[in-house]
Amino acid sequence: MYETAIGMEVHLELCTRSKVFCxxxxxxxxAPNSQACPVCLGLPGSLPxxxxxxxEFAIKASLALNCEVAPETKxxxxxxxxxxxxxxYQISQYDKPIGRNGYIEFEVEGVTRRxxxxxxxLEEDTGKSFHDVAAERTYLDFNRSGVPLIEIxxxxxxxxxxxxxxxxxxxxxxxxxxxxxxxxxxxxxxxxEANISxxxxxxxxxxxxxxxxxxxSLRGVQRALEYExxxxxxxxxxxxxxxRQTRRWNESELKTEVMRTKEEAHDYRYFPEPDLVQLxxxxxxxxxxxxxxxxxxxxxxxxxxxxxGITPYDAEELVADRALAxxxxxxxxxxxxxxxxxxxxxxxxxxxxxxxxLAIEQVKLREAGFSELMVLVSSGAIGSKTxxxxxxxxxxxxxxxxxxxxxKGLAQLSDTSEIEKFVEQAIADSPKIVADYRVGxxxxxxxxxxVVMKLSRGKxxxxxxxxxxxxxxxxxxx
Amino acid sequence: xxxxxxxxxxxxxxxRHKDFSAREVAQAHxxxxxxxxxxxxxxxxxxxxxALRAADAVDAKMSRGEELHPLSGIPVAVxxxxxxxxxxxxxxxxxxxxxxxxxxxTVVNKLEQAGAVVLGKTNLxxxxxxxxxxxxxxxxxxNPYDLERVPGGSSGGSAVAVAAGQAVIALGSDTGGSxxxxxxxxxxxxxxxxxxxxxRYGLVAFASSLDQVGPFARTVSDAAWALEALAGHDxxxxxxxxxxxxxxxxxxxxxxxxxxxxxxxxxxxxxxEPAVVKSVREAIKVFECLGAEISxxxxxxxxxxxxxxxxxxxxxxxxxxxxxDGVRYGFRAEGATNQEELISLSRSQGFGPEVKxxxxxxxxxxxxxxxxxxxxxxxxxxxxxxxxxxNAFSQVDIILSPTSPTTAFKVGARVNDPLSMYMADxxxxxxxxxxxxxxxxxxxFVEGLPVGLQLMGKAFSEMMLLQAAFAYEQTVKLPxxxxxxxxxxxx
Numbered sequence: 001m002y003e004t005a006i007g008m009e010v011h012l013e014l015c016t017r018s019k020v021f022c023x024x025x026x027x028x029x030x031a032p033n034s035q036a037c038p039v040c041l042g043l044p045g046s047l048p049x050x051x052x053x054x055x056e057f058a059i060k061a062s063l064a065l066n067c068e069v070a071p072e073t074k075x076x077x078x079x080x081x082x083x084x085x086x087x088x089y090q091i092s093q094y095d096k097p098i099g100r101n102g103y104i105e106f107e108v109e110g111v112t113r114r115x116x117x118x119x120x121x122l123e124e125d126t127g128k129s130f131h132d133v134a135a136e137r138t139y140l141d142f143n144r145s146g147v148p149l150i151e152i153x154x155x156x157x158x159x160x161x162x163x164x165x166x167x168x169x170x171x172x173x174x175x176x177x178x179x180x181x182x183x184x185x186x187x188x189x190x191x192x193e194a195n196i197s198x199x200x201x202x203x204x205x206x207x208x209x210x211x212x213x214x215x216x217s218l219r220g221v222q223r224a225l226e227y228e229x230x231x232x233x234x235x236x237x238x239x240x241x242x243x244r245q246t247r248r249w250n251e252s253e254l255k256t257e258v259m260r261t262k263e264e265a266h267d268y269r270y271f272p273e274p275d276l277v278q279l280x281x282x283x284x285x286x287x288x289x290x291x292x293x294x295x296x297x298x299x300x301x302x303x304x305x306x307x308x309g310i311t312p313y314d315a316e317e318l319v320a321d322r323a324l325a326x327x328x329x330x331x332x333x334x335x336x337x338x339x340x341x342x343x344x345x346x347x348x349x350x351x352x353x354x355x356x357x358l359a360i361e362q363v364k365l366r367e368a369g370f371s372e373l374m375v376l377v378s379s380g381a382i383g384s385k386t387x388x389x390x391x392x393x394x395x396x397x398x399x400x401x402x403x404x405x406x407x408k409g410l411a412q413l414s415d416t417s418e419i420e421k422f423v424e425q426a427i428a429d430s431p432k433i434v435a436d437y438r439v440g441x442x443x444x445x446x447x448x449x450x451v452v453m454k455l456s457r458g459k460x461x462x463x464x465x466x467x468x469x470x471x472x473x474x475x476x477x478x
Numbered sequence: 479x480x481x482x483x484x485x486x487x488x489x490x491x492x493x494r495h496k497d498f499s500a501r502e503v504a505q506a507h508x509x510x511x512x513x514x515x516x517x518x519x520x521x522x523x524x525x526x527x528x529a530l531r532a533a534d535a536v537d538a539k540m541s542r543g544e545e546l547h548p549l550s551g552i553p554v555a556v557x558x559x560x561x562x563x564x565x566x567x568x569x570x571x572x573x574x575x576x577x578x579x580x581x582x583x584t585v586v587n588k589l590e591q592a593g594a595v596v597l598g599k600t601n602l603x604x605x606x607x608x609x610x611x612x613x614x615x616x617x618x619x620x621n622p623y624d625l626e627r628v629p630g631g632s633s634g635g636s637a638v639a640v641a642a643g644q645a646v647i648a649l650g651s652d653t654g655g656s657x658x659x660x661x662x663x664x665x666x667x668x669x670x671x672x673x674x675x676x677x678r679y680g681l682v683a684f685a686s687s688l689d690q691v692g693p694f695a696r697t698v699s700d701a702a703w704a705l706e707a708l709a710g711h712d713x714x715x716x717x718x719x720x721x722x723x724x725x726x727x728x729x730x731x732x733x734x735x736x737x738x739x740x741x742x743x744x745x746x747x748x749x750x751e752p753a754v755v756k757s758v759r760e761a762i763k764v765f766e767c768l769g770a771e772i773s774x775x776x777x778x779x780x781x782x783x784x785x786x787x788x789x790x791x792x793x794x795x796x797x798x799x800x801x802x803d804g805v806r807y808g809f810r811a812e813g814a815t816n817q818e819e820l821i822s823l824s825r826s827q828g829f830g831p832e833v834k835x836x837x838x839x840x841x842x843x844x845x846x847x848x849x850x851x852x853x854x855x856x857x858x859x860x861x862x863x864x865x866x867x868x869n870a871f872s873q874v875d876i877i878l879s880p881t882s883p884t885t886a887f888k889v890g891a892r893v894n895d896p897l898s899m900y901m902a903d904x905x906x907x908x909x910x911x912x913x914x915x916x917x918x919x920x921x922x923f924v925e926g927l928p929v930g931l932q933l934m935g936k937a938f939s940e941m942m943l944l945q946a947a948f949a950y951e952q953t954v955k956l957p958x959x960x961x962x963x964x965x966x967x968x969x
Contacts, residue, residue: 038581042801044574044682045561045583047715077797079844081821088800138817140806269844271853274686274794276716 001201002236004229006158006194007118008167011149012181013125013189014057020124020148021048021091028187032141040146042086047275050075054148055098057180058122059281059289061150062099064178064296065117070096072280075122075273080266083138084127086145094270097121098281104154105298106170108163115167116155125149144188150180156195156206161225165218168192173297177322185217192221197242198232207232208242212256215249224249228256300325308338317346323360324350330367336374344374348388352395364398365391373401381405382412386458413459416468419452422460423468426451437473445469481506482643483959486552486700489646493540493551500536500551504529504595507553511597511644517625519617520638522558523566524598529553532595539593548703550593555645557636558599559606560586560691561680569682570614571604573802573809573828583680584712585649585691592707597645600635604830605799606656606684608632609902612893613832620889621663623927623960627886630660630902633694637664640694643959647704648694653684654787655882655906657692658918662881662930665920665960667701667947668694670906672937673913674719676705677712683798685791686717688910696958698919698948699730705940728941730948735769737946740874744780745905751884757929758880761921761950765878768949775874777866782859783908784900789843789856790911796840802828835896864912871936876946879905881918881930905932915940919947920956 019026022039038046062069076094099120105112127142152171158164172183172190183190192215197207212228215221227249232242246265247256295303297319304315318325328345332338349370353360365373373394376382382405390410394401405411413419427434430451437444445466452465481503484492492498508526515521536551556562559569561579568574582590590596603613611619611634619634621627622642629638633650637660640648650657652670661668669692676691683689693704706726712718741762746755766772804810804824811823829837843852870877883904892899909916914937921931931950935943 038579041806043561043579043581043807044567044569044577044801045579045678045680046581047679047717049714049716079797079800081800081803081818083803083805083817083821086801086806088803089797267846269797269841269846269849271793271797271844271849274717275683 002198002233003201004159004196004198004225005156005206006160006164006196006225007156008152008154008158008164009193009195010152010168010171011191012061012152012175012183014054014148014150014180015182015189016051016053016057016148018051019146020051020054020122021146024146026147028189030143032139033143036142036145040086041142042088042145048091048273050276050279051148054122055279055281056285056289056292057148058098058120058150059286060178060293061152061175061180062102062120063286063290064174064293065099065102065104065120065152067099067102067117067120069099069281069286071282072096072278073098074278075276076270077273078123079269082126084129084140084142084145086127086142090124090126091273091276092123092151093121104167104170104174106166108166113163113166115157118153118155120150120152123149123151156197161222161229164194164225165222168218168221170298173320177297178293194221194225194228196225196228196232198229198236207236208244210242210244210256211246213246213248213259216251220249220251223254224256227254231256294322304338308332310338310342314342314346318342321360327360327367327370331371331374334368334371336371337378340374340378341370344370348391349395352392355392356395358395363395365394365401366398369394369398369401376401376405380412380414380461382410383458383462386410386412410459412461413456414461414464416464419456419460419464419468422452422455423465423472425455426469427472434473445473448473482510484646485697485958486548486646486695486703487697489552490546490548490550493536493546500533500540500595501530503551504533504553504597507597507644507646510642511639514622514642514644517620518622518638518642518644519619520600520629520635520642520644521555521598522568522570522601522616522635525565525596528565529595529597532590532593536593536595547592547707549589549647549707552594552647553597553645554589554594555597555600555636555639555648556586557602557606557633557648557650559602559651559682559684560649561682562586562596562599565599567599567682568616569605570602570611570616571829571833572615574682575615575809577808579680581680583691584677584714585708586680588707588710589649589704594647594707597639600633600639600648602635602656603632604833605682605795606632606651606653607795607832607836609655609659609899610887610889610892611635612889613830615830618889621886621927623665624886626888627927628663628889630663630882630886632656632660633668634660636694637661637666637668640664640696641666641960646695647700649691649708650694651681651684651689651691652906652910653688653791654910655903657694658906658916658930658932659882659903661694661918662920662928662932663886665923665928665956666694666696666958667698667917667919668692669701669705669917669940669943670909670915671705671709671940672722672915673910674717675722675724675915675938675940676708677710677715677718679712679714683794685794686798687794688787688791690910698944698951701917702730702944702948705944709940723938724940726941728945730945731952732945733769734765734946734949737765737770737876737942738874739765739770739772739946740775740870740877741772742775742777742780742870742877742879744777745879749883749901749904750880751924753924754880754882754884754929757922757924758878758931761931761954762878764950764953765946768953770946773874775870775877777863777870777877777908779859779862779866780908783863783911784904786856786859786863786911787907788839788900789852790860792836792840793843793853793856794840796837796844799829799833799837804828832896860911863908867908867912867914867934867936875935875942876939877934879932879934881905881932885924885927885929909934913937915943917943917947919951921950921954922956
């Protein structure tokens, strides 16, 4: 039997406004080479100037992954030739990454897994080549050149392809949550590579490692790893040896193929970048970054279940949308029963948002208003049907729910004598239904409630209507 | 006296007294270039039109009665490894023969802001790698004192332009002696500032941790004006220092009474031409007569400076020059069938032999398995060399030495012997490795060829070096312009 050891290397584009070593915009999708200056084109004589915000994003990512943050760090040059690499080297970090020795925890099939984070470092992105095969031409776009990246490298702690996928989902959730990257695999802002080896179960040494590149989706990660586990296991089982290789995932043929052998491996000739000075991260800067990190999704979910009594499913749903969770917390903080608030947010409010294509941040009904609406419902001042009916209006207008209910006269009728009048009229107006009821058709009662509600224009409190009708109808029977 | 013989302060005075206009000054120098550059070959590009436009702007400013900066209307030359918008910046390499940058180096910007008139771009050893300008891909610049001899390098074109009266001030860059050594060979003043004092933005990098831009001038006073204009923090260069502790308001003629001068015995050892040593010793006597306290000192790691330099500089260069790959700009080889070939052919054909030699050296020094033995060790020795200077400057204020072991050598004499060529910078490497300032000024002649005296100081002691040089210059009063050999006209 063999077990698998997988380490992941993930590159994330940071969502800073400007590039890591110059002032050019990082916007995605601009006309080719419209966001390129002498620095990110690597023109002779140009020099890099470090973007402080990019460093902060890397620090925040490191902290969110429980890493130690280096008090002093530096940048290094990684030298290799490629047409889309403008300087012939990439400014990266070699032996002093910003973050190291961290971990991430996530659930796989209900079991908590912890995967070590070896390092988090900051570097610059390269340009992009487009090969026009028919015309035998290659085009280069340098808009992406110099966009800040962090590379996150795990320990070889991942044991299956499913775990690898869960790791990536958990990582993406955290990075989106702390707003350092939008983690879009399709747009290339999240790129995954895997190092994979197999070893006899129980062995403490790792097997020969293969690096898998060119994986373009989460599903691709899982498939590529499954393929590779199978390939290596079959190879070893049949007496073969795994060679150290870099392999490319072929998405259309669903297999990995050799890209480089060990002998062809690059010698990157790393050395300290002399154009940048040492980077000192002192405690006050570290604390500033720490203060910008919100409660992370996993902790938040657990707290919702444990302290607020939310179901695990609802907690998952709320936390998945950071802005919605924020809103929810605001509502709960104002004293609204959390479960009630969660129900309303996840069903009714979310439906209104979807219909109007609004983000929660754009809604005019803020936390205080929503909380007021919940008080109206739970106190019985308005019926839940009324609340649902007016929600759409409130979301757009932002008026106080209490004021709106008062102005429109929508308050629920709970005055028994008032309701009695409607009940009597309903009985008088509906002899056939009453007769049905009398012969034992229980559904007739529901119909009568409907008549009363109609007469009261929806304001009568349904429970009271029910009680009064039963009383009146049964009285006649005696 | 002819206009081209005037120094910057004399031109400044002449402009203010309306003895001549800035246009006339520019024209006089452009004419001088026309007359002499067939023989000297100092310039790669002469920007006549831009120069006259800049001069006219100065004249217009003057006619509006505006105050003139001391550099306004002063003709300057710029080493062709500093970027100039719309003007070719070749680094004297086939690789960049037709490269026109879309931006201007901070140092050139600063001179232009001050009203200086840029006459053109000067020849250098390809990518500033060399000590004679013989490594230029275009032509060899000649020494105005003897056209059979080299002007030194790599900033040979700039040194000659100033020495021969083609320009009043010129910019050079100094990585291992490339300002001081040609200044010595051409009998003028050349300053290598403290690393970080002057912006490197727009200077095509050779070895980033060693490169500094500095001025050439025929007088110490002109060099001081130029240096003050060049110095200062540049937000575009992360290694430029924000508040350099240099007090530019100090007078140059402060005198050197009581100045503690160290004479390092390692700089007067074997390999130095006796006549050069003799000239320098005489200069030291002048310092003593002026009231300086002379003492012998030791900089024990001096002999390691050359090997240390020839690991660090090529290592950085191998990376800095990787961007010249024929893909985006510059020279592209014909006939490549794939991108790897495109890059390797372009580099094989675009770079000259010395540049290739250094790229090979540097690539090797950084290779996997050799890094610790070479680059890592060189960095350690570099700090020992720094320490030598720290120790020395706890005892003395400045250090005097020859700038180069010899006077200008004959064209072709060392081209086939790289090591003997490297020796020409023997006295200048350590200063770059330590990041300290130094200047070279003329201290006499041997067989009609100038000898350079090097003054070294601790970081940001530029004013002290200039004051010491000024005291010497004012006492000795050596001629500033050469009497040309080989029929060069003194028009």
